[in-house]
Amino acid sequence: MKHFFKTLFIATILLGVFQSCSSVETGTLVTSDEKISSSLANKIIATAASTNDLDLINFDCSEGVLVGHFMNSQGDYYGAVNIELSKWNEQFPAAKAKAYSDTGIQFTPDDYFLDLILDTSVVVLQGEENFIKFFDDCSFEGDVRVTYENESLALSDINYNCSGKVKYHVEIFGDRVFLTGDQMWLSGGIAAAEEALLSYNTINNTTYTLDDVRISSVEFESPGGTASKAIWKSQMTNYFEDCKLDRDINDNDCINFKYPFVMNKINLKTDEIIPVTITNDSELNETFFDQFENLTINYPLTLVTINGDEVMVKSNKELEETLTNSASYCTDEW
Numbered sequence: 001m002k003h004f005f006k007t008l009f010i011a012t013i014l015l016g017v018f019q020s021c022s023s024v025e026t027g028t029l030v031t032s033d034e035k036i037s038s039s040l041a042n043k044i045i046a047t048a049a050s051t052n053d054l055d056l057i058n059f060d061c062s063e064g065v066l067v068g069h070f071m072n073s074q075g076d077y078y079g080a081v082n083i084e085l086s087k088w089n090e091q092f093p094a095a096k097a098k099a100y101s102d103t104g105i106q107f108t109p110d111d112y113f114l115d116l117i118l119d120t121s122v123v124v125l126q127g128e129e130n131f132i133k134f135f136d137d138c139s140f141e142g143d144v145r146v147t148y149e150n151e152s153l154a155l156s157d158i159n160y161n162c163s164g165k166v167k168y169h170v171e172i173f174g175d176r177v178f179l180t181g182d183q184m185w186l187s188g189g190i191a192a193a194e195e196a197l198l199s200y201n202t203i204n205n206t207t208y209t210l211d212d213v214r215i216s217s218v219e220f221e222s223p224g225g226t227a228s229k230a231i232w233k234s235q236m237t238n239y240f241e242d243c244k245l246d247r248d249i250n251d252n253d254c255i256n257f258k259y260p261f262v263m264n265k266i267n268l269k270t271d272e273i274i275p276v277t278i279t280n281d282s283e284l285n286e287t288f289f290d291q292f293e294n295l296t297i298n299y300p301l302t303l304v305t306i307n308g309d310e311v312m313v314k315s316n317k318e319l320e321e322t323l324t325n326s327a328s329y330c331t332d333e334w
Contacts, residue, residue, distance in 0.1 A: 049285060159241070
């Protein structure tokens, strides 16, 4: 019995030593260079989630005309970009070239925004939800069609310290009726809108108030010297925040992951390493959600730029630097 307890005691010590060694080994399974920081995780998720309007388009569709505009991160604008879907490969490059010829600004595919989809008649599809429905089956049949009217903005949302011109209107039975025939400068302030409304009420024997008056666009000169225009409610709101129609230069879709690629998921209870194959953006976001601490990336990893060029990274550091500088990949081939 004495020898039994002695043997049990030695076995217990050896087991403790083994577990201690195992723990040390487990700690070295993921090195500090392999660990994915929260900063890198956020950039990976943002890259996987980023889209532009080109991502909406199903290029297998051949019916319809796309009406859109170019607008870069500093607010340079070029409108009335009409492209037949069946002739996209010829007409889209031509539209970029025409925009450059007219403005001197090199817009990229990431600067393209889709406003409408037209069929052979005057009816249109408007809004991302309707765009998605159309591109799902490449058919206008059964889709909701509307007469195009961009959203309007109330006078209380206008920053009269900004430059530009607007056209005031009121809505009568769903139709927009403009108070004046010409646009008015914002420098005239709300007093100019009040004067236009007073004149309209007097002539038409109406009793509209300033609360009824709205605008549906604002035209101004962009930092690049182009004649720019905010035509969506979100764009007008953006412009009136600081008198600039801009967006974060890093808010782009100019570089993306090339799929598939493999990540390692570590079971912290068993130290088991499980390879996980990622095949699309949704899977990447789902895999990263609240568990990036348990993941490592199998390098080298390939990313694809907006022009189709491939960029290879070999470490977390290189990946974070590449994603941080995503705007540098927004340049277009000419």
